[in-house]
Amino acid sequence: MQVPYLAGIFIYPIKSLDAVSVTQATVLASGALEQDREFAIIDAKGRFVNGKNNAKVHLLRSSWDEAANTVSLQIQGQAEKRTFHLEQEGKELQAWLSDFFGFPVQITRNSLTGFPDDLIASGPTVISTATVETVASWFPGISVDEMRLRLRANLEIGGVPPFWEDRLFANVEEVVRFQIGEVLLEGINPCQRCIVPTRHSRTGESYANFQKVFLQKRRETLPSWVNSSRFNHFYRLSVNTKVPRSEAGKILHIGDEIKCLSTEHMS
Structure with missing residues (x-):
């Protein structure tokens, strides 16, 4: 067995x-x-923006580069891909995500508990x-x-x-x-x-x-x-x-x- x-x-x-x-x-x-769920997307009221409450999440493709500390995002079905450094380009990342969702969002981080x-x-x-x-x-x-x-x-x-x-x-x-x-x-x-x-x-x-x-x-x-x-x-x-x-x-x-x-x- x-x-x-x-x-x-x-x-x-x-x-x-x-x-x-x-x-x-x-x-x-x-x-x-x-690194599991180390970062999260939240709205202006501090609520998670996730698949439970926003189906648009499913259209986001993401790839992670740990060594470079970057995330690349792409909208399903579109050719354009944007890469953001998680520490140096946090504001740009948040602006891109806000534009995608159609309302202001932020990226929050918790390295201790996720x-x-x-x-x-x-x-x-x-x-x-x-x-x-x-x-x-x-x-x-x-x-x-x-x-x-x-x-x-x-x-x-x-x-x-x-x-x-x-x-x-x-x-x-x-x-x-x-x-x-x-x-x-x-x-x-x-x-x-x-x-x-x-x-x-x-x-x-x-x-x-x-x-x-x-x-x-x-x-x-x-x-x-x-x-x-x-x-x-x-x-x-x-x-x-x-x-x-x-x-x-x-x-x-x-x-x-x-x-x-x-x-x-x-x-």
Whole structure:
């Protein structure tokens, strides 16, 4: 039997924009992955400008150059690409984004914690490759790669059957401790999905009846051993985690073996 292993690591340097696939990632003291959601776009009232509240986000293509400390932006379907230095050209970047969205926005940064959706389970989100493949098969016309872009998980597990990651959560107030390489993580709960997976990752076009089909198929394929009490509805997929402060500075690597350890009461 194949041993579960870390097959993919994805970080999102600017919250809600495109992923960067990396071969390793360092764990911060907050439990987040270094550079993941380190930057965010906010409006004049300090609210995130993201795919949940603005479908235009899907039209933004971004590429990240860590060494040069730049981000390149391009509007889907257009040839022009603009590159901005994140420290030296921040005002120009904000002006370009404001023009794109049609209202004033700013770029904000938090290198210590990033900007996670879940402040309690602020660690990386986990899903298996087989799950991504299975969920893609529910929707004609959606490829595996496109489904991966819609689900936006941080860590992808190989060598396991679909929905294997559902073993990484237990009862309310409990955590499932598991290890990826040298890094200890705690599984918290199945992730509640938002409107983002219902839309094409690059155009924002909605897929008809996506949520209805998802709910039906998720219910039908839920493994018998899963703790179904954690599903007040079935629009949940992937696992939210937190990472103990003791793991700060440790590094996740592609190929790291994954081991389930124990279920414990949440501290």
